[in-house]
Amino acid sequence: MIPAPPLREALALPAPAKLNRLLHITGRRPDGYHELQTLFQFLDHGDTLTLRGREDGEIHLTPQLPGVAAEDNLIVRAARLLQVESGCRLGANIHLDKRLPLGGGLGGGSSDAATTLLGLDALWGLGLSLQRLARLGLTLGADVPVFVHGHAAWAEGVGERLTPVELDTPWFVVIHPGVTVSTPAVFTAPQLTRHTPPITMARALQGGAASWSNDCEPTVRALYPEVAHALDWLATRAPTMLTGTGACVFARFDTRARAEGLLSGVPKGWQAFTARGLNRSPLHAALGR
Incomplete structure (x- = not known):
């Protein structure tokens, strides 16, 4: 394991919603996943995560989402995945201010996971690249990489092959x-x-x-x-x-x-x-x- 860097102050960070401005299904793969073409765009509205470092390596999330076990929450999974990937011995208290509806198609869970990855990378002083964080995010869900990279995008595959685009901003x-x-x-x-x-x-x-x-x-x-x-x-x-x-x-x-x-x-x-x-x-x- 790498030595734990000094803890930074708490971070309050947005986890924005996304819209699919276009969504085409162009085929079905042998593994059952569908091939997509889509245009992702962010909104200036979403959840907020407040991250505070811990010295003991524990990951604590508040509040618990109804019907979602802590171990299944993408925020907790993202935090623990980052610990394993980086060898960091620090932990975090994470508070979620949930504004996006569950299962609404706005990418709330994926956005929360991406904010956790980028936020803890900053809080723990890891300095991982966006490419490395996006690869981690893809193991959590197909929509996580676009939130990690942080730019409106044309996406193909299952949504993970991204090309940045400039869309209208109504x-x-x-x-x-x-x-x-x-x-x-x-x-x-x-x-x-x-x-x-x-x-x-x-x-x-x-x-x-x-x-x-x-x-x-x-x-x-x-x-x-x-x-x-x-x-x-x-x-x-x-x-x-x-x-x-x-x-x-x-x-x-x-x-x-x-x-x-x-x-x-x-x-x-x-x-x-x-x-x-x-x-x-x-x-x-x-x-x-």
Whole structure:
């Protein structure tokens, strides 16, 4: 093991949400995973993690998420993976201020894991490269690397082959209709589109937001009427799409005022917020990376 470096002060860091501005499923691999093409973009809205170092090597997370055992939480798994990879003997107290809905398609768990990796790398003074941290993150989930690298990206494979891109940065209204979508149920549904012809990144970007779509949306509509209702309600007000496998849906607006003006009319029982699209992660801005 390497010697433990001096502890830094506590760090309070963002774990931003992401949107899939485009999501195509272009095939299915022999191992059961699906080949994807997608455009990831960050939002200036998300969870917050506060990290404080410990001398004894213990990893303590508060609060516990309902229905998620500590050992299964991606934050704890990321912290322990980093300890093993680096040989660091330090630990951490981690407090999660959870704002993103579980299973909403906003990448909350993956973003939390990435913030843990980058935050503890800074807190523990490890100095690992983004490439090395992204490789670690990939073992935790396919969406973790884009949060580690911290730039809007065109992604292929299972979402891990990333090319940085510059997207438009409108304001968004994001709605969670109060239902939990099962990603395995969506990807195993017989009606899911699995053979959309691949396109080039250049063609996707040239087409622009008006041409982007999510191949999961028809299946999620059929399986989850609440999501279909949210999509239909929001689509009467602005161009609307599902993010990931849902359950969150989003619409883009040219101005903050137009986006915020919609919130007062959102039906009861739905969670809704406005956020600005970002091409650089606020986590990287906070850490100066």
